[in-house]
Amino acid sequence: xxxxxxxxxxxxxxxxxxxxxxxxxxxxxxxxxxxxxxxxxxxxxxxxxxxxxxxxxxxxxxxxxxxxxxxxxxxxxxxxxxxxxxxxxxxxxxxxxx
Amino acid sequence: xxxxxxxxxxxxxxxxxxxxxxxxxxxxxxxxxxxxxxxxxxxxxxxxxxxxxxxxxxxxxxxxxxxxxxxxxxxxxxxxxxxxxxxxxxxxxxxxxxxxxxxxxxxxxxxxxxxxxxxxxxxxxxxxxxxxxxxxxxxxxxxxxxxxxxxxxxxxxxxxxxxxxxxxxxxxxxxxxxxxxxx
Numbered sequence: 001x002x003x004x005x006x007x008x009x010x011x012x013x014x015x016x017x018x019x020x021x022x023x024x025x026x027x028x029x030x031x032x033x034x035x036x037x038x039x040x041x042x043x044x045x046x047x048x049x050x051x052x053x054x055x056x057x058x059x060x061x062x063x064x065x066x067x068x069x070x071x072x073x074x075x076x077x078x079x080x081x082x083x084x085x086x087x088x089x090x091x092x093x094x095x096x097x098x
Numbered sequence: 099x100x101x102x103x104x105x106x107x108x109x110x111x112x113x114x115x116x117x118x119x120x121x122x123x124x125x126x127x128x129x130x131x132x133x134x135x136x137x138x139x140x141x142x143x144x145x146x147x148x149x150x151x152x153x154x155x156x157x158x159x160x161x162x163x164x165x166x167x168x169x170x171x172x173x174x175x176x177x178x179x180x181x182x183x184x185x186x187x188x189x190x191x192x193x194x195x196x197x198x199x200x201x202x203x204x205x206x207x208x209x210x211x212x213x214x215x216x217x218x219x220x221x222x223x224x225x226x227x228x229x230x231x232x233x234x235x236x237x238x239x240x241x242x243x244x245x246x247x248x249x250x251x252x253x254x255x256x257x258x259x260x261x262x263x264x265x266x267x268x269x270x271x272x273x274x275x276x277x278x279x280x281x
Contacts, residue, residue, distance in 0.1 A: 014233070021229030021246070026222075034234040050234045 003064040005080040008055050008097035012076035015050040019068035019077060027061035028068060030054070059084040060093035101146065101157045108160045112170035112196075115145065115158060119175045123147045123156055129172070129182035131190045133215045139164050141190050145172065145179070162192055164214070171197030189213035222246065 015032035031053045040047040069077045087093050106114040127146040134140045140161040148155025162169055171194040173180040183194040184202035191211040201208075210217050227246045 016233050017229055017231060020231075021244070023229070026225070026228055026246075029228045030231070032234055048234075 001079055002081060003066060003079060004083050006057060006062070006064075006066075006069065006097075007078045007080040009076045009078065010052060010055070010098060012074045013052050013055065014074055014076075015052045016073070018071050018073065022067050022071045024065065024067065025061040025063055027058040029056040029058075055097045056094055057097055058094040060090045101148075101155050103157045103159060105159045108162050108167075108169055111143075111158070111160050112172055112175070115147075115172040115175045118147050118156055118158065123149050125150055125155075126176035126178055127155065129179050129186065131186045131192060131213075133164070133190065133213065134161070135164065135215045141167055141192055143169060143186065143192065147176075165191070167192045168195055169193070170195050173197050 015030055017030060020026075020028040020030050032050045033053060034048045035051050036042070037047045037049055066079070069079065084093070084095065104114065125148045127148060129143070129145045131144070132142045134142050138161070141164055143160050143162060145158045146155055147158075160169070167190075169192060171180070171183055173183065173194075173196065180198045181202065183197045184200065186192050187194055187197070187199075188201050188204045189211055190213055204212075212219070227244075229246060230244050
């Protein structure tokens with residue numbers, strides 16, 4: 001298995017924050033919001049789910065350990081074969097995964 | 099694979115290592131340390147050696163005090179152990195008598211020993227933890243705070259008033275998780 005790049009399968013991500021909490025280098029940032037489930041009846045206790053707004057990964061901090069991939073209970077993170085693109089600054093290494 | 103674990107007194111450390119070598123257990127695997135804060139005021143030092151690389155070996159264990167611990171070096175038995183001893187000296191502050199005194203990984207003049215569990219990683223304490231947010235939150239909620247592993251819970255280490263935290267509380271807080279309510 002090549003530890004080259006981490007890919008996000010957005011359909012599987014539930015914004016549960018487990019990868020962001022397990023990451024030893026703190027390179028994953030997630031923001032999400034709550035939306036009511038479309039088929040749930042409206043009311044004071046309407047059922048909701050989390051919707052992912054952005055998933056950022058700072059490749060300048062990531063050490064390609066794969067803990068986030070191992071820990072994800074929904075298999076939303078996978079190894080990719082390409083390497084992250086080169087940038088001119090450390091700040092530009094933060095990439096929004098889609 | 100089952101290693102035999104032999105606990106020895108700190109004073110017998112170098113002799114026990116030499117006895118292993120004399121008994122034919124000559125392949126040195128590693129030497130490491132664990133901070134036992136919370137369980138006892140000691141640092142556990144372990145050394146593994148085996149007759150040959152894939153065979154079952156012996157793990158020597160000893161304990162030294164957390165502050166100012168000194169242990170005899172086993173460099174004379176296995177020259178390669180000096181490298182591990184330098185690492186343990188850097189990270190845990192254990193002195194090895196007769197060992198190589200040069201720092202291995204820390205810069206000369208660095209204060210503190212980073213792998214002691216009560217060492218505060220300043221870079222971690224000042225940067226907000228991305229995992230502090232709950233799912234569905236845009237910003238970290240103040241009410242249900244979580245702390246990352248290795249960063250002190252302010253209620254235990256930092257802005258605490260009154261009695262200092264018990265070692266057991268400190269040991270529990272280094273694992274991270276939810277901040278407990280003050281009693």
